[in-house]
Amino acid sequence: METIVQNIQGVPLNHYILFCSVIFTIGVIGVLIRRNVIIIMMSVELMLNSVNLLLAAFSAYSGDSAGQVFVFFVMALAAAEVAVGLAIIVMVYRNTRSVDINALNRLRW
């Protein structure tokens, strides 16, 4: 364990923030460029994960364990979100025979 602790010493917090912003941006781009609903939900998972990692990094930085507990709650929330979201996708697929997000435009105007 000592080597692991030695390994992380010296990475600036700014690099963690920048790395998590890059992953978050990749998630946003994924939501924007894909039309498959399942891939869009995966991109949302990517965004949630980047925020989780940043919370854990801040928690380790300030020596407070509340951040890691909060990450645990976010993971529980993500599991619930995925279960409900995939159930909705299955229901939509049963009705429209596709997972195209453009087929779901009845509430547009």
Next chain:
Amino acid sequence: MSVFYFVAFLSIFFALMTIFTKNPVHSVLYLVITFFTFTVHYILLNAQFLAVVNFIVYMGAIMVLFLFVLMLLNLNKDTEPLKSNLVKFMSVIAGMCLLVTLAGSFRVLESSEPIVLKNPDIGLVSNLGKVLFSDFLLPFEISSILLLTAMVGAVLLAKNDPKKI
């Protein structure tokens, strides 16, 4: 120290592969690898409980759920709907604008202090459990109600109703 940069590069690479691969099944598999690199990040931060939970919940449960639905709906490369190239280009530009805005706002911080684990034991299971069951007991119980609600809702939504409304 250089381990972090290597794993961060792998995370970004596989995240990009996730959103740019045409085949949805490959996309899910790349997302699994991305989550594995996040597990490595948690181990590097000495957050062992979060590493194990991330491994089990994300890579085990959530990704299997995604893959299961993807194969249940029989999606593959041929049925994949694609946006036009113009929309893709504009989306990437918009995302890059978001990244530039975020990075520009972080320049104000300029507190580039390295992470020093002042208290390396906070991520261990026993310490997190003590905090979770003393300070955060009420949110913990409420999250169990949330999971129960999600389970009931998922069953209700996905159930094939014989008498259609």
